Amino acid sequence: MASSRGEFSSRLGFILAAAGSAVGLGNIWGFPTQTATNGGAAFVLVYLILAFCLAYPAFMAELVIGRYGQANAVTSMQKMSRHMWQKRFAFIVGFGGVICAGLILSFYGIIAGWMMSYAVEPAANLLGMQSVSDWVITQGHVRNILFAAVFMFLTIFIIRKGVEQGIEKWSKRLMPALIGLLILLILYVITLDGATDGLRAYLQPDMSRVFEPDLLISALGQAFFSLSLGTSVMVIYGSYISKKENLVKLGAQVTLIDVTIAFMAGLLIIPAMYVAQHQGVQIFAADGSLISGPSMVFAVLPSLFEGMGAIGLFVGFAFFVLMSIAALTSSISMLEGPVSYAVERHNLERKKATTLIGLIIFAMSVVIIFNLDFMLDLVAMIATEYGQPIIAMLCCVFVGWIWNRNDMLVEIKQGNPEVESSLFWKVWPWYTKFVCPAAILMVFIHSL
Numbered sequence: 001m002a003s004s005r006g007e008f009s010s011r012l013g014f015i016l017a018a019a020g021s022a023v024g025l026g027n028i029w030g031f032p033t034q035t036a037t038n039g040g041a042a043f044v045l046v047y048l049i050l051a052f053c054l055a056y057p058a059f060m061a062e063l064v065i066g067r068y069g070q071a072n073a074v075t076s077m078q079k080m081s082r083h084m085w086q087k088r089f090a091f092i093v094g095f096g097g098v099i100c101a102g103l104i105l106s107f108y109g110i111i112a113g114w115m116m117s118y119a120v121e122p123a124a125n126l127l128g129m130q131s132v133s134d135w136v137i138t139q140g141h142v143r144n145i146l147f148a149a150v151f152m153f154l155t156i157f158i159i160r161k162g163v164e165q166g167i168e169k170w171s172k173r174l175m176p177a178l179i180g181l182l183i184l185l186i187l188y189v190i191t192l193d194g195a196t197d198g199l200r201a202y203l204q205p206d207m208s209r210v211f212e213p214d215l216l217i218s219a220l221g222q223a224f225f226s227l228s229l230g231t232s233v234m235v236i237y238g239s240y241i242s243k244k245e246n247l248v249k250l251g252a253q254v255t256l257i258d259v260t261i262a263f264m265a266g267l268l269i270i271p272a273m274y275v276a277q278h279q280g281v282q283i284f285a286a287d288g289s290l291i292s293g294p295s296m297v298f299a300v301l302p303s304l305f306e307g308m309g310a311i312g313l314f315v316g317f318a319f320f321v322l323m324s325i326a327a328l329t330s331s332i333s334m335l336e337g338p339v340s341y342a343v344e345r346h347n348l349e350r351k352k353a354t355t356l357i358g359l360i361i362f363a364m365s366v367v368i369i370f371n372l373d374f375m376l377d378l379v380a381m382i383a384t385e386y387g388q389p390i391i392a393m394l395c396c397v398f399v400g401w402i403w404n405r406n407d408m409l410v411e412i413k414q415g416n417p418e419v420e421s422s423l424f425w426k427v428w429p430w431y432t433k434f435v436c437p438a439a440i441l442m443v444f445i446h447s448l
């Protein structure tokens with residue numbers, strides 16, 4: 001089976017693909033927004049600790065499951081099971097992840113479509129097409145469906161081509177573009193008046209808030225969403241890694257890239273907000289908190305770009321292209337989860353499975369678009385606040401309690417023969433067994 005499956009052709013290919021999945025709207029929009037609403041640098045600090053101490057071990061659990069099983073999440077976990085009840089449990093966890101990925105894509109595609117429409121606006125403006133540029137930034141069913149369709153088309157286009165020619169090739173193209181654009185935008189924005197106030201707000205921690213329960217929950221949720229956990233995605237990406245690679249190191253590198261890009265996005269967004277304030281734009285809500293959520297991305301930042309005159313058209317265009325690229329490298333991973341499941345478990349041909357599943361998810365997006373007021377938040381909440389943490393926790397339970405410890409060691413030793421004497425092996429197995437499930441559960445119960 002392994003030879004007919006795809007595999008990342010290089011270490012860099014995997015790193016960029018997994019980082020591409022991890023780095024998305026969650027980093028560039030979610031992280032700065034959460035930082036702004038949760039006490040600035042206090043949130044950054046807690047996020048960093050949770051990302052490395054809880055999300056990274058859980059991320060490793062998912063990667064190891066996939067590389068051991070060399071298959072989709074359900075098949076991989078069933079290979080680890082010895083009893084019938086374990087195989088049933090494997091099905092529930094694996095399939096739950098696949099459904100979760102599909103649900104996330106159904107609302108993520110709509111928001112990504114908005115990013116694309118806001119990138120079209122300055123371009124249309126530049127070409128003198130005023131009515132087009134007004135239309136693309138006005139809420140409406142036709143606009144929402146059109147841009148969600150274009151975004152889904154791009155996602156399907158890449159996934160139809162498979163692991164090497166699709167996911168890997170496009171991640172290698174898009175990720176450097178994303179990092180380059182992000183750096184250029186930061187360099188530009190921090191030269192503007194007002195940016196230093198933003199940097200101060202971003203980097204000075206309000207230590208009194210570090211132990212606030214809401215802050216802890218938001219930081220953990222953000223870390224899990226950002227590493228795409230609990231969706232079967234990292235299991236399937238893990239299954240495409242060669243047995244020659246050192247998983248422990250690869251996982252750490254991807255986590256580091258994800259956290260770094262989220263941090264860099266904060267260096268762009270928060271100073272940009274304060275620059276906007278300097279130009280007379282309202283950036284604080286009535287309760288005194290920094291404006292976050294959709295109005296930050298679709299109202300405050302566009303007014304900032306508008307206030308910059310002609311150059312604002314280019315900056316605005318670059319910013320929304322950056323958002324669209326980040327969304328695309330994540331959405332391809334969300335589609336790969338269900339597609340690999342359909343191909344491997346139901347013998348569907350890859351191209352057909354991709355188009356079919358892509359269209360089904362798009363149909364769900366259309367249903368959400370017609371009920372935007374309540375369904376967008378509802379689907380996002382079900383998938384990201386309940387689905388992801390529960391499934392990620394169950395993956396840890398699987399690795400910690402069901403998998404044979406010896407098989408675990410044999411798997412991790414591949415590509416990393418010295419692992420047995422490393423700190424990782426001393427800590428990670430019991431950490432995944434006790435600490436991760438307990439911590440996730442605690443945070444989860446607390447959030448209820």
Ligand code: PFF
Pocket residue numbers: 021022023024025026027101104225226227228229231233330331333334
């Ligand atoms: N990690 C992505 C982000 O931060 O935007 C979101 C995501 C990707 C969630 C893939 C789930 C997933 F399966």
